[in-house]
Amino acid sequence: MSQSPIIHAKDIHKTYRLGRVDVPVLRGASLSVNTGEWVSILGASGSGKSTLLHLLGGLDRCDRKPAGSIAFQGTELVRLSAGAMNRYRSRSVGFVFQFYHLLPELTVLENVLAGAMVRHSFGYLSLKKAMVSRAGELLEVFGLSERLKHRPAELSGGERQRVAIARALINEPDILLADEPTGNLDTLTGNAILDELAKVRSSRGLTLIMVTHDIATARRGDRLVELIDGVVGEQSPLVT
Amino acid sequence: MPLLAALAVALCTTMVLVTWSVMGGFLDMLLDSGRNLIGDVAITWPNSGFAYYDELGQMLQDDEMVQAWAPMIETFGLISLPDGRRETVMVKGIQGPSYARVTNYKDTLYWQPLDKPLRTDPHSEDWRLTHHDLWENRYEQGLSLTEPRIDRMGQLVADEPAVVLGIELSGFNIRKAGGWYMPGVPRKFNADGTEEAVDVFMPNSRITLTVLPLDDKGRNIDVTARAFPVANEFRTGLYDLDKNVVLIRLDALQNMLKLHEAQRVIKVDADMPGTELQPESFDQPGEVLTKDPARVTAVIVRAVDGFDAITLKARCREIYAKFEARHQGDVPAQTAIIMSTWEDQNRTMISAVKKETALVLTLFSFISLTAVMLIVVIFWVMVAEKTRDIGVIRALGASKTGIASIWLIYGLCIGLVGSAMGGILSYTIVTNINPIHEWMGNALGITIWDPSVYYFSSIPNQMDAFHAAIVLVGGVLASVVGAALPSLRAANLDPVRALRFE
Numbered sequence: 001m002s003q004s005p006i007i008h009a010k011d012i013h014k015t016y017r018l019g020r021v022d023v024p025v026l027r028g029a030s031l032s033v034n035t036g037e038w039v040s041i042l043g044a045s046g047s048g049k050s051t052l053l054h055l056l057g058g059l060d061r062c063d064r065k066p067a068g069s070i071a072f073q074g075t076e077l078v079r080l081s082a083g084a085m086n087r088y089r090s091r092s093v094g095f096v097f098q099f100y101h102l103l104p105e106l107t108v109l110e111n112v113l114a115g116a117m118v119r120h121s122f123g124y125l126s127l128k129k130a131m132v133s134r135a136g137e138l139l140e141v142f143g144l145s146e147r148l149k150h151r152p153a154e155l156s157g158g159e160r161q162r163v164a165i166a167r168a169l170i171n172e173p174d175i176l177l178a179d180e181p182t183g184n185l186d187t188l189t190g191n192a193i194l195d196e197l198a199k200v201r202s203s204r205g206l207t208l209i210m211v212t213h214d215i216a217t218a219r220r221g222d223r224l225v226e227l228i229d230g231v232v233g234e235q236s237p238l239v240t
Numbered sequence: 241m242p243l244l245a246a247l248a249v250a251l252c253t254t255m256v257l258v259t260w261s262v263m264g265g266f267l268d269m270l271l272d273s274g275r276n277l278i279g280d281v282a283i284t285w286p287n288s289g290f291a292y293y294d295e296l297g298q299m300l301q302d303d304e305m306v307q308a309w310a311p312m313i314e315t316f317g318l319i320s321l322p323d324g325r326r327e328t329v330m331v332k333g334i335q336g337p338s339y340a341r342v343t344n345y346k347d348t349l350y351w352q353p354l355d356k357p358l359r360t361d362p363h364s365e366d367w368r369l370t371h372h373d374l375w376e377n378r379y380e381q382g383l384s385l386t387e388p389r390i391d392r393m394g395q396l397v398a399d400e401p402a403v404v405l406g407i408e409l410s411g412f413n414i415r416k417a418g419g420w421y422m423p424g425v426p427r428k429f430n431a432d433g434t435e436e437a438v439d440v441f442m443p444n445s446r447i448t449l450t451v452l453p454l455d456d457k458g459r460n461i462d463v464t465a466r467a468f469p470v471a472n473e474f475r476t477g478l479y480d481l482d483k484n485v486v487l488i489r490l491d492a493l494q495n496m497l498k499l500h501e502a503q504r505v506i507k508v509d510a511d512m513p514g515t516e517l518q519p520e521s522f523d524q525p526g527e528v529l530t531k532d533p534a535r536v537t538a539v540i541v542r543a544v545d546g547f548d549a550i551t552l553k554a555r556c557r558e559i560y561a562k563f564e565a566r567h568q569g570d571v572p573a574q575t576a577i578i579m580s581t582w583e584d585q586n587r588t589m590i591s592a593v594k595k596e597t598a599l600v601l602t603l604f605s606f607i608s609l610t611a612v613m614l615i616v617v618i619f620w621v622m623v624a625e626k627t628r629d630i631g632v633i634r635a636l637g638a639s640k641t642g643i644a645s646i647w648l649i650y651g652l653c654i655g656l657v658g659s660a661m662g663g664i665l666s667y668t669i670v671t672n673i674n675p676i677h678e679w680m681g682n683a684l685g686i687t688i689w690d691p692s693v694y695y696f697s698s699i700p701n702q703m704d705a706f707h708a709a710i711v712l713v714g715g716v717l718a719s720v721v722g723a724a725l726p727s728l729r730a731a732n733l734d735p736v737r738a739l740r741f742e
Contacts, residue, residue: 051736054736057635059634059635059735059736059739060734060735060736082639082640083639086637086638086639086642087637088637089634089635089636089637090636090637090638091637095635095636097632097739101628101629101631101632101635101739103629103632104629114633114636115636115637118633118636118637118638118642119636119637121642167636171637
């Protein structure tokens with residue numbers, strides 16, 4: 001794990017408008033994550049964990065006023081154009097969601113390849129063979145090599161989440177952003193998924209930012225960051 | 241739902257394409273049939289006709305634009321059929337060979353040998369498939385409008401002029417589902433209430449033709465009736481002609497109408513030289529014999545391929561002007577003679593059909609907009625259903641344009657599938673429209689295409705490739721347009737909200 005921050009968020013604010021009411025979710029949150037680090041963001045429901053993750057992943061933009069900043073490897077995300085932000089999401093970031101969010105019409109293999117299709121667009125056609133091979137390897141790592149042709153509906157929750165992780169990794173991102181990755185799984189399966197994530201992180205040197213409301217899950221990281229009412233509170237390193 | 245959208249596109253393209261094929265085909269048949277029936281231009285002077293037509297014909301023939309010409313007489317008459325019925329008819333006096341060079345008369349002669357059965361005659365029931373010699377004779381007799389007269393001993397006495405009737409005229413021929421004819425055995429009702437079967441095959445029968453010769457002022461000279469053998473029957477496909485026209489050898493009709501070449505006796509009044517006297521006052525010396533040339537009411541002309549009817553009409557007018565100059569006062573003036581193309585003769589009807597076709601197509605195209613609306617609605621619902629998936633794809637890095645293009649391509653695919661289905665369905669319907677119509681008539685009692693209304697005895701069953709291309713491309717474009725609005729909605733979805741959508 002390197003001591004240089006791969007991503008650095010400083011004083012970011014995010015307000016959502018619900019009808020006529022402005023609802024502030026993040027109120028000047030700051031967070032710095034080093035390369036290869038596993039940071040667990042812990043917080044109650046509505047504390048802004050997922051919002052912070054979305055902002056770090058370039059899915060949304062923070063408020064312009066008061067001005068905050070999110071820098072990925074020194075590049076300011078706030079200043080990126082829409083196209084550059086899309087490229088950032090497809091190349092540098094991988095998302096894993098609580099409810100897997102697999103595309104139900106596609107097979108396991110196609111779901112994993114979806115990320116590569118989006119990233120390479122028409123160029124995918126020339127890379128297809130290599131991408132299929134890479135997707136196969138990833139699914140083999142997650143023990144799903146026998147389920148390539150299956151649809152998500154035919155898989156268990158744990159298997160679906162493994163497919164989602166494989167999809168997030170297909171483009172070899174620098175950061176994996178996991179939003180309650182075990183929130184929809186039983187403890188045993190959840191732990192297995194966390195083991196998989198830990199293995200992937202160490203083998204690929206990934207930076208992992210995980211949002212959870214479960215303290216036991218949060219403790220699997222290198223550092224625990226507590227988010228309270230839209231502000232980063234206590235940060236404590238964890239010894240594994 | 242995508243299948244529903246494709247089905248909507250298919251049905252709309254089918255509706256427009258079938259309508260366009262039938263109505264457009266009807267118009268094309270109407271325009272094309274002119275050339276087959278009267279050639280490209282008709283030079284006409286009705287009733288009294290005009291003389292020196294052979295000379296005019298030769299002048300026309302010498303022109304590079306003219307492929308062939310033929311003299312013709314058109315008048316009205318009455319025929320008595322073998323079962324005693326009398327029908328008013330249009331009588332056309334023609335010279336078979338020259339008429340065949342200008343029109344497609346040879347092809348319209350119905351009773352001629354067939355080498356192979358029609359596609360619509362799977363059981364080879366058509367009479368024309370057997371006895372080729374018999375049909376070959378009938379064909380030759382039809383072409384020359386002449387039939388040998390045989391005496392009771394079976395000896396050939398002489399050739400006599402014959403008539404060729406429209407296939408629908410006698411009512412003795414039964415049109416089979418495949419569009420071919422068989423002689424039927426209709427019932428004849430007598431005045432005393434009894435009925436009897438009439439076993440008649442028209443080309444073996446005789447009819448009596450009655451015509452009314454008129455002078456140049458339109459006054460009746462005499463009523464002439466004469467019996468003729470029927471040499472053959474013709475089928476143009478134009479119901480009106482097939483039902484109402486009798487073709488007769490030109491010289492026979494000229495004789496009946498007093499339009500033949502004849503000697504005229506002129507008595508010269510000694511006191512008033514050059515004055516023509518009435519025959520009853522022929523009691524003075526100074527008799528002069530002169531020849532009145534034969535006359536016809538029309539000369540029809542066919543253009544060499546590559547020249548259109550309008551150009552030929554203008555050239556015919558120039559030629560006629562020279563012809564008139566040679567016979568000043570003896571032939572109708574160039575300014576008075578009627579010179580017309582088929583389209584001129586049927587301008588009102590052709591114009592009406594063109595407008596009707598355009599109107600129906602416009603209406604159906606508007607109705608087809610419902611397909612676009614249906615696609616909008618279906619895609620709108622699909623975008624709503626796929627909101628979360630759209631969020632996932634945005635999270636994977638897809639741009640707004642990328643999301644929009646996914647839906648547009650989806651619309652394009654639905655358009656392609658729908659249009660392809662519509663194209664196949666339309667082709668199947670159009671090419672089989674006559675058997676389908678026949679079946680509807682037999683099974684359901686529905687007759688949409690009444691030949692007496694629509695002019696042709698069969699429904700046009702050809703699909704124009706260009707029209708098909710326009711409609712099918714239109715179907716694809718309509719699908720893409722229908723998908724455009726939902727695509728924009730999908731593209732503008734907030735990915736965070738989309739991911740949280742339930």
